[in-house]
Amino acid sequence: MIYDVVIIGGGAAGFGCALTLASANDKFEWAKDKKYLIIDDNKSDLNAGKYFNVAGIEAGINGVDLLEKMKVQLKQYSNNELKNSTVNKIEKVESGFIIICENQTIESKTLVLATGMHKFDIEFSEVQVKENIFAPKPNKILLANTNNLISENLYVAGLASGVPSMFACANGDGTKVACDILKSWCGKVAVVHDVKS
Numbered sequence: 062m063i064y065d066v067v068i069i070g071g072g073a074a075g076f077g078c079a080l081t082l083a084s085a086n087d088k089f090e091w092a093k094d095k096k097y098l099i100i101d102d103n104k105s106d107l108n109a110g111k112y113f114n115v116a117g118i119e120a121g122i123n124g125v126d127l128l129e130k131m132k133v134q135l136k137q138y139s140n141n142e143l144k145n146s147t148v149n150k151i152e153k154v155e156s157g158f159i160i161i162c163e164n165q166t167i168e169s170k171t172l173v174l175a176t177g178m179h180k181f182d183i184e185f186s187e188v189q190v191k192e193n194i195f196a197p198k199p200n201k202i203l204l205a206n207t208n209n210l211i212s213e214n215l216y217v218a219g220l221a222s223g224v225p226s227m228f229a230c231a232n233g234d235g236t237k238v239a240c241d242i243l244k245s246w247c248g249k250v251a252v253v254h255d256v257k258s
């Protein structure tokens with residue numbers, strides 16, 4: 062099976078992206094059969110933080126609990142999978158990307174790198190790893206991009222794109238990348254809004 066979008070990194074950005082993409086499927090005919098996968102090795106900054114200042118989120122929530130809430134939230138959409146694994150290598154091919162994990166090889170048409178700012182240790186010739194001058198501490202990285210785009214069908218989201226190290230910035234950046242991908246599919250500005258009945 063070839064996924065439509067694989068997101069590497071299941072932190073604030075990865076879930077922001079996945080939730081927006083997945084929520085489009087039952088709203089637009091052109092998104093109906095799309096399949097998504099998050100691959101994550103469970104080292105999100107959320108594992109270390111406690112959150113008081115995220116708008117709309119219960120003050121003082123532990124990051125691990127916030128992560129769990131996002132996982133549960135994503136389960137409401139059946140078109141999304143979450144795989145616990147480390148990605149070691151990616152190859153660009155004509156149809157998209159070959160993603161080589163610990164014990165499996167996965168194919169995707171579009172790829173989102175939401176891997177955070179600590180390191181990028183995936184062997185992948187398409188990306189340029191740079192010093193993250195927007196990080197509050199030294200020795201952090203970002204991936205060179207223009208408005209989240211690295212090259213055709215290849216996006217970076219969250220701290221790896223250079224946004225400030227705040228939950229809402231990373232989460233919103235993932236959402237923004239999802240909207241960019243939806244736009245590339247339907248050819249016009251795309252958002253996913255639910256309306257109260």
Ligand SMILES: Cc1cc2nc3c(=O)[nH]c(=O)nc-3n(C[C@H](O)[C@H](O)[C@H](O)COP(=O)(O)OP(=O)(O)OC[C@H]3O[C@@H](n4cnc5c(N)ncnc54)[C@H](O)[C@@H]3O)c2cc1C
Nearest residue numbers: 070072073074102104105106110148177219220227228231
């Ligand atoms: C101690 C601490 C306290 C914080 N407190 C606050 C706060 O109070 N308020 C606030 O707004 N923000 C806070 N933050 C910042 C916030 O947590 C981050 O901005 C946010 O988590 C970044 O999201 P991200 O998705 O870009 O990266 P992350 O959440 O770090 O997610 C990146 C994910 O990619 C995965 N990954 C990377 N490489 C691979 C690979 N090769 N294969 C598979 N998976 C991979 C990582 O394991 C990780 O799960 C805090 C951060 C820390 C560390």
